[in-house]
Amino acid sequence: MGMTQARAVLLNLLVAALAIGTVAPLVWMVTVSLMPKGAAVATPPPFWPSHPTLANYRELLLPNGTGPYAxxxxxxxxxxxxxxxxxxxxxxxxxxxxxxxxxxxxxxxxxxxxxxxxxxxxxxxxxxxxxxxxxxxxxxxxxxxxxxxxxxxxxxxxxxxxxxxxxxxxxxxxxxxxxxxxxxxxxxxxxxxxxxxxxxxxxxxxxxxxxxxxxxxxxxxxxxxxxxxxxxxxxxxxxxxxxxxxxxxxxxxxxxxxxxxxxxxxxxxxxxxxxxxxxxxxx
The missing domain is CATH 1.10.3720.10 (MetI-like)
Incomplete structure (x- = not known):
């Protein structure tokens, strides 16, 4: 592999790392919003919900939701x-x-x-x-x-x-x-x-x-x-x-x-x- 190809590979790897670093917090934000109560503070914290749920969105958005927030x-x-x-x-x-x-x-x-x-x-x-x-x-x-x-x-x-x-x-x-x-x-x-x-x-x-x-x-x-x-x-x-x-x-x-x-x-x-x-x- 020549120097030009090596630089191109390193540049692509750097761009990919920056893209992953940018997208990862957004993906984590979505996955945590689908977790049951208390799941996000577990040790170690999960990245993906084991049992996805829309309960948080229902509690947040519905006018007559079950929780106090809505x-x-x-x-x-x-x-x-x-x-x-x-x-x-x-x-x-x-x-x-x-x-x-x-x-x-x-x-x-x-x-x-x-x-x-x-x-x-x-x-x-x-x-x-x-x-x-x-x-x-x-x-x-x-x-x-x-x-x-x-x-x-x-x-x-x-x-x-x-x-x-x-x-x-x-x-x-x-x-x-x-x-x-x-x-x-x-x-x-x-x-x-x-x-x-x-x-x-x-x-x-x-x-x-x-x-x-x-x-x-x-x-x-x-x-x-x-x-x-x-x-x-x-x-x-x-x-x-x-x-x-x-x-x-x-x-x-x-x-x-x-x-x-x-x-x-x-x-x-x-x-x-x-x-x-x-x-x-x-x-």
Whole structure:
């Protein structure tokens, strides 16, 4: 075996090891969620359930389940809340960031460069810094403990505007100028020319926004005080605080949280990678 072949074999082995290290925790999460109560803490801990059961999912999800969790914390409504909020955040976020990215890339207006630099500065600021001022601001207008208050901070995400701008910069100015000469308005140019060309970027941004909203824990925890309005991560955390020893139930909750976004990513991965390439940095 030559040096080139040996390197190829070592590289493949390294990639395989990394893949196994990535997938193994996910597989263990699923297998533990199918174990009976107390099986996961046995010594040595099993990797595969000897007697698979869906009891943990029934206890977690059914409104009238046998255990206290589904009755007390209403996990199924929390899933509905998370889905509704994630969908609304995605649709509203796209409605704001797509036009903003196009404006920063192709329109000429006073203060465009300083404003964009300000956005870049805000992008590197930790989000935790703004939590207290944001809470006080929304409280003053009565949006705390409302879904509007949960949605408001992430609607015009800076990273989304920058991401769209970088993709729009790749569209030739000559194409847009030709449409203007033909009498097309800026809105018509944006909707009929720019948006179709940004399909991979739009799907990628929608995926980012949905995942961010679905998995967001800190801000819904601060903004929502009514258990009936809990999102899924907050509801599962509430269960975990009182029943932290029930590993199997917690893993069932982790599967319920992870599986939808994993399937969504796998379904849209073709657009995701294409969008990441389209949104690459351009001067």
């Amino acid at each position: 009755t007390d914390f209403k996990v199924l409504p929390a899933i509905v809340n998370s889905v509704a909020l994630a969908v609304m955040a995605t649709l509203l976020g796209l409605a704001l960031t797509l036009p903003a990215g196009y404006a920063f890339a192709k329109l000429r207006f006073r203060g465009r460069t300083p404003l964009f630099r300000l956005l870049l500065a805000l992008a590197v600021m930790p989000g935790q810094v703004a939590l207290l001022p944001l809470f006080l601001m929304l409280k003053s207008v009565g949006l705390i403990n409302t879904y509007a208050g949960v949605l408001a901070p992430g609607l015009a995400a800076v990273y989304g505007t920058v991401f769209v701008r970088q993709a729009v910069l790749a569209i030739p100015d000559e194409m847009l100028d030709a449409a203007r000469i033909d009498g097309a308005s800026e809105w018509r140019i944006f909707t009929r020319i720019v948006i179709p060309l940004l399909k991979p970027v739009t799907v990628t941004l929608a995926l980012f926004t949905f995942l961010a909203s679905w998995s967001d824990f800190l801000w819904p925890l601060i903004a929502i005080t009514d258990q009936r309005r809990y999102t899924l991560p907050v509801a599962l955390a509430a269960i975990g605080r009182e029943h932290f020893k029930d590993t199997e139930l917690m893993m069932a909750g982790a599967v319920v949280t992870t599986l939808p976004v994993l399937l969504l990513f796998l379904a849209l991965q073709r657009y995701y990678f294409s969008g990441m390439l389209s949104g690459g940095i351009k001067g």
